[in-house]
Amino acid sequence: MMSDRLAIVTGAANGIGRAIAKRLLDDGNTVVVVDIDAQQGAALAKGLGANAYFKLCNIAEEDSVQALFDWVTSEWGFAEVVVNNAGIIKDNVIWKMPTIDFDMVVDVNLKGTWLMCRAASHAMRSNNRGRIVNIASRAWLGNPGQSNYSASKAGVVGLTRVLALELGRYGVLVNAVAPGLIDTPLTQKLSDDVREKLIQAQPTKSMGQPEDVAHAVSFLCHPNTGFITGQTLYVDGGKSIGAGI
Ligand SMILES: NC(=O)c1ccc[n+]([C@@H]2O[C@H](COP(=O)([O-])OP(=O)(O)OC[C@H]3O[C@@H](n4cnc5c(N)ncnc54)[C@H](O)[C@@H]3O)[C@@H](O)[C@H]2O)c1
Structure with a gap:
């Protein structure tokens, strides 16, 4: 049976997004x-079954995001849950980083997330409900070699906080x-070698x-979760706490 709660997950073909799509489906949502x-x-969508759909969309392109939401509007009315997970890295120290690597990372991670949030906000406002979860990164606190990525994810945290303020009165909860x-x-x-060093730093x-x-x-998308908005929930093994003694 089709669920009437539609959840969009960006960057869902691989990695974290794939796990989010699977989990939201298990929670009873129809998933895009x-x-x-x-x-x-x-x-992935085929493997997940009748309540999952695949849509090709480049979140960094306004027309592509518009086409996605046109389809959602015509087929579903609106998406109650939007998880902005798609993201990329192009790491380097700033003195070696070409401008294009800054632009690409900010275009996908920040502008893409912003485009998705703006597109989602219209129907969420008119339906007086909705959940947006933006996948930021612990790296927004700062990480050498990631000036582009950390800046983009700091932007995502700021965006999340503003949207919590703007959309709260419409019953829309926005968290990162x-x-x-x-x-x-x-x-x-x-x-x-690098992986092992990073693991030992956790x-x-x-x-x-x-x-x-x-x-x-x-948890943040669950219908029983209320009154939590504008927050950033760390899933980082405690790394954001600091170096310790
Ligand atoms: N893996 C980590 O350790 C980690 C840590 C912190 C934050 N994150 C964040 O979690 C999110 C997912 O990361 P991941 O490790 O699963 O990455 P991944 O590379 O495994 O998957 C990212 C997915 O996003 C898709 N994608 C990339 N650009 C896109 C675009 N313009 N439009 C639509 N889809 C696009 C890719 O095709 C891919 O399927 C990212 O936002 C990333 O910054 C990851």
Whole structure:
């Protein structure tokens, strides 16, 4: 049976987004898997069954986001849940970073998330309900080699706080989840040496799993969760607390 609660998850073809899509489906939502990776995205939606759909969309492009929401409006009326998870990294120290790597990261991580939030806000306002969860990163606190990425994720935290203020009166809750080191294709690209160093820097001495992030998103999107908005929930094994003694 189709659920009447529609959840959009961006960047859902792989990694954390994939786990979020699976979890929100298990929670009883109908799920739209949104990604630029048509092969993985379509395969995932097929595997998830009748209550999952794949939509090709580049969140960094206004027309692409508009086309996604036109389809949602015509087929569903509105998406009650929007999880903005799609994100990329292009790491380097600032003195070696080409402008294009700054632009690409900010375009996807910040502008793309903003475009999705703006598109989602119209129907959420008129329906007087909705949940937006933006996937930020613990790195918004600062991480050497990630001036573009940290700035984009700091922007996502600021965006989340403003939207909580603007949309609260319309029954829309807007929160961010800030993952730390999570085992996904993104972090599997790191060398074994770097991965091990990063793991040893975690208070838990372990990496998080995509399902740990999905569980936090599930909580924030759950119909029973109320009165929590504008917050950033860290799923980072305690790394954001600081270095310790
Ligand atoms: N993996 C980590 O340790 C970690 C830590 C903190 C935050 N995050 C954040 O979590 C999110 C997911 O990361 P991940 O590790 O699963 O990454 P991933 O690379 O495994 O998956 C990202 C997905 O986003 C899609 N995508 C990229 N650009 C897109 C665009 N313009 N439009 C639509 N889809 C696009 C990709 O095709 C891919 O399927 C990102 O926002 C990332 O910044 C990840």
